[in-house]
Amino acid sequence: MENPSTSKVVLLACGSFNPITNMHLRMFELARDHLEDTGQYSVIKGIISPVGDAYEKKGLIEACHRVEMARLATESTGWITVDSWECQQSEWMETVKVVRHHYEELLAAEYNKDDVDTVQYAKKRRIEENSFESSDHHRKRDGLQLMLLCGADVLESFGIPKLWKNEDISEIVGRYGVVCITRSGSDPQKFINQSDDLWKYRKNIYIVHEWVSNDISATHVRRALRRGRSVRYLLPDSVIRYIQEHSLYSAESEQKNAHVILAPYQRYSDASTS
Ligand SMILES: Nc1ncnc2c1ncn2[C@@H]1O[C@H](COP(=O)(O)OP(=O)(O)OP(=O)(O)O)[C@@H](O)[C@H]1O
Numbered sequence: 001m002e003n004p005s006t007s008k009v010v011l012l013a014c015g016s017f018n019p020i021t022n023m024h025l026r027m028f029e030l031a032r033d034h035l036e037d038t039g040q041y042s043v044i045k046g047i048i049s050p051v052g053d054a055y056e057k058k059g060l061i062e063a064c065h066r067v068e069m070a071r072l073a074t075e076s077t078g079w080i081t082v083d084s085w086e087c088q089q090s091e092w093m094e095t096v097k098v099v100r101h102h103y104e105e106l107l108a109a110e111y112n113k114d115d116v117d118t119v120q121y122a123k124k125r126r127i128e129e130n131s132f133e134s135s136d137h138h139r140k141r142d143g144l145q146l147m148l149l150c151g152a153d154v155l156e157s158f159g160i161p162k163l164w165k166n167e168d169i170s171e172i173v174g175r176y177g178v179v180c181i182t183r184s185g186s187d188p189q190k191f192i193n194q195s196d197d198l199w200k201y202r203k204n205i206y207i208v209h210e211w212v213s214n215d216i217s218a219t220h221v222r223r224a225l226r227r228g229r230s231v232r233y234l235l236p237d238s239v240i241r242y243i244q245e246h247s248l249y250s251a252e253s254e255q256k257n258a259h260v261i262l263a264p265y266q267r268y269s270d271a272s273t274s
């Protein structure tokens with residue numbers, strides 16, 4: 001039975017998923033345990049949103065394959081889904097826009113139950129929210145939250161000059177919230193402590209400590225595949241089969257976008273950044 005005093009949370013993970021690994025799946029489990037352990041949240045769904053091809057990161061294979069591998073990996077989880085809205089957009093999309101989109105979808109689905117207007121209503125309401133305080137009020141009233149789920153490397157990338165817009169960081173962390181999984185070589189607590197912006201929103205950042213040190217990275221997996229090495233137990237077997245059937249990840253595919261000097265996410269430089 002639903003506990004009325006807990007907020008329902010949807011976890012959204014954005015990234016390349018090139019390819020999806022067991023650690024990506026484990027992030028969701030760790031985050032769910034952590035949030036539910038607070039007694040304040042009930043995690044109802046996880047969403048994986050692979051980035052589009054226009055992201056132009058080196059070695060990024062086509063989104064259709066990354067989506068399909070993520071679908072295979074999540075099909076038996078029962079609560080984690082894959083969403084291709086982001087990668088269907090013709091241009092690379094800032095993460096804040098992806099977060100907004102999924103929050104609107106979430107509200108629309110919730111209000112649909114009561115036959116109230118759907119996406120339009122959710123959009124209008126977001127526009128009406130003119131401060132993070134008031135949106136916090138709405139979130140509590142709805143009992144619905146969407147949080148960005150990421151590894152500590154992504155949180156720490158907030159500090160790379162001109163990579164993220166300051167207002168986007170404030171919105172993601174201040175309005176929605178972030179669940180961050182520790183990763184070897186990172187120290188998210190220290191990073192938050194050293195950033196005045198993140199410190200301001202520290203209560204909206206949940207740091208989840210992964211005690212079983214787990215260095216799986218998609219880069220490592222692609223390297224092993226190029227060298228004909230086994231990647232068993234790093235990825236679900238269904239994903240390994242898919243990679244073999246479609247001959248994905250070769251020396252050639254790793255050169256994809258290698259010529260790109262400035263990927264779209266590195267291209268902005270305006271006065272709003274510091
Ligand atoms: N081992 C890990 N521990 C914690 N977080 C992870 C781990 N692997 C991936 N993540 C997180 O998963 C999300 C998606 O990651 P991404 O697809 O970029 O995988 P990755 O393994 O970091 O890829 P790459 O090695 O190609 O940079 C990011 O938020 C990333 O921080």
Ligand SMILES: O=C(O)c1ccc[n+]([C@@H]2O[C@H](COP(=O)([O-])O)[C@@H](O)[C@H]2O)c1
Nearest residue numbers: 014015016051094095096163164165265
């Ligand atoms: O919104 C931004 O400004 C922004 C800047 C840099 C990266 N991102 C997102 O962060 C994710 C990083 O993924 P990856 O695989 O490059 O670690 C990916 O989903 C990007 O779209 C987002």
